[in-house]
Amino acid sequence: MPDGINNHQAQGGAAPQFDAIIVGAGFSGLYQLHQLRDQLGLNVLVIEAGDDVGGTWYWNRYPGARCDSESHYYSYSFSRALQEEWRWSERYPEHGEIRRYLAHVADRFDLRRNISLNTRLTAARWDEAGNRWLIDTDTRGTLSATVFITAVGCLSAANIPQIPGLDTFKGAWHHTGRWPHQGVDFTGKRVGLIGTGSTGIQATPVIAQQAAQLTVFQRTANYSIPARNRPLTDEEWSEIQDSYEAIRERARSSTNGHPFVIFDKSALDVSPAERSRRYEEAWARGGLGFRAAFNDLLKNPAANATASDFIRAKIAEIVRDPATAAKLTPTDHPFASKRPPVDTDYFDTFNRANVTLVDIKATPIERIEARGIQTTETLHELDIIVFATGFDALTGPLLALEISGAGGHNLRQDWAAGPRSYLGLQPPHYPNMFTITGPGSPSVLTNMPVAIEQHTQWITACISYMRAHGFVRIETSEEEAGTWVAKVNAAANATLLPMANSSWYLGANVPGKPRVFMPYAGGMAHYARICDEVARDGYRGFTLSRARQVA
Ligand code: N01
Secondary structure: OOOOOOOOOOOOOOOOOOEEEEEOHHHHHHHHHHHHHHHHHOOOOEOOOOOOOOOOEEEOOOOOOEEOOOOOOOOOOOOHHHHHHHHOOOOOEEEHHHHHHHHHHHHHHHHOOOOEEEOOOEEEEEEEOOOOOEEEEEEOEEEEEEEEEEEEOOOEEEEOOOOOOOOOOOOOOEEHHHOOOOOOOEEEOOOEEOOHOOOOOOOHHHHHHHEEEEEEEEEOOOOEEEOOEOOHHHHHHHHHHHOOHHHHHHHHOOOOOOOOOOOOOOOOOOOOOHHHHHHHHHHOOOOOHHHHHHHOOOOOHHHHHHHHHHHHHHHHOOOOOOOHHHHOOOOOOOOOOOOOOOOOOOHHHHOOOOOOEEOOOOOOOEEOOOOOEEEOOOOOEEOOEEEEEEEEEOOOOOOOOOEHHHHOOOOHHHHOOOOOOOOEEEEEOOOOEOOOOOOOEOOHHHOOHHHHHHHHEEEEEEEHHHHOEEEEEEEHHHHHHHHHHHHHHHHHHHOOOHHOOOOOOHHOOOOOOOOOOOOOOHHHHHHHHHHHHHOOOOOOOOEEEEHHHHO
């Protein structure tokens, strides 16, 4: 049993009290715990539903699951010793390696004693009289904390489409974000995979190698850039170690939290020959850095069209059957207006004899039945269905917590028309609550650890300030949230991001979800400056109160 958890509840006593309760033991929750406990000396508890640390990576274990950010910067930067002792094995970290890294962090900083595993938060309620949060859990009764911090990730609520007849399917089915820990054996099986986002694009080539037959059901064709994954050599690793501080600094001062050097010219300001040379080089290097080939790919439609056309031409080159190549070619949105996937042999996989592509815009899925998936054209007989259908992103994990705030407010109702939050850090009417990488912050538009470190450090500094000045309550207002939401919209509208109608950034992938652009697209470094200025101005936009004012 972690420190600080006692059995008052079982004995009918008051809810066990903590200075802070954090939900989630992934990248965010672990570092937030370390800071609050070891820097500020607070009594902190992390609640985690899984049976180990890892967060998003605890659940995402599907074949081919690895991060699209490169390993040496998809990691914490706060501890030089940690950075020096952990050696990543490949250019992109595979899911198991990320879990081993996070387990190492938990052990190294002795975090486990303040983490309650196998514990699910069932509701969180603001107690006005006590000026505290009451946190209901499934295994430990009700706990109480002055500060409530959500570290639940942005992509953790699985989106499983309501396709009629799924319950009648005689085979097995799995969502990639809830993958069985023991793995799934595809040997000799007829597999159907629905979804061609980053996940489906990673899983398709790996499943194709094992399955007897793979049928990929595609709703929207996607752009994808080769990842060019490979083992990191000792020489590369020592170069990374030598320049680590500069790499970290570049990532922190960038738009997306990646240490890319963005070429300082428009795609339209160079000759066609140079443009094509640069795209070829970026394609050969591989990875999300393709977006840095020019400085206006996400701002100028004509510039973007040159990148989109380049990738379309690559698809036509790689995929031998012209009809399949045509189906795989995206035409309805500009490159990178949806989160761009990176892949290992994705397009080439459609040259395999055991792989079929079904365009479900042309021949939609009608239902699932005992033997497989019935489209308007035919019945695809299957043994296993894989749902690579993504997540109820950003708001889904928060709304699942059933949070009630001050004055009878309820987050589900408050966000019925879209998330409202100041800086993506706190919604109005939810005092002393902080949302790490919440909607309205750069979050999913960045390399996540950069956004996570910035948010957790800001929250730690804020709590430290409150304690130093005798404040016990911090809250924001409807007005501040409204102004910030307008900035989030304006930042998105200055880019091509809203041009993708089916993007999960807009909530468009979940039926009935309000279509609101959720992450802040104004850039990570710019956002961090705004947060710093807010703090420097005595937490402008927040109201801080001392105990007697609260009572
Ligand atoms: O999910 P997605 P994902 N019927 O929403 C389709 C991160 N990630 O899990 O485009 C049929 O992107 C849907 O079709 P459409 C990364 O940020 C990171 O792939 O909506 N199809 C789409 O093709 C990524 O962006 C890593 O028309 C349906 C697919 O399912 C995010 O997670 C690795 C459907 C879902 O694509 C989400 O990626 C993997 C339906 N009813 C993922 N509903 C890293 O490396 C949805 N689809 C860190």
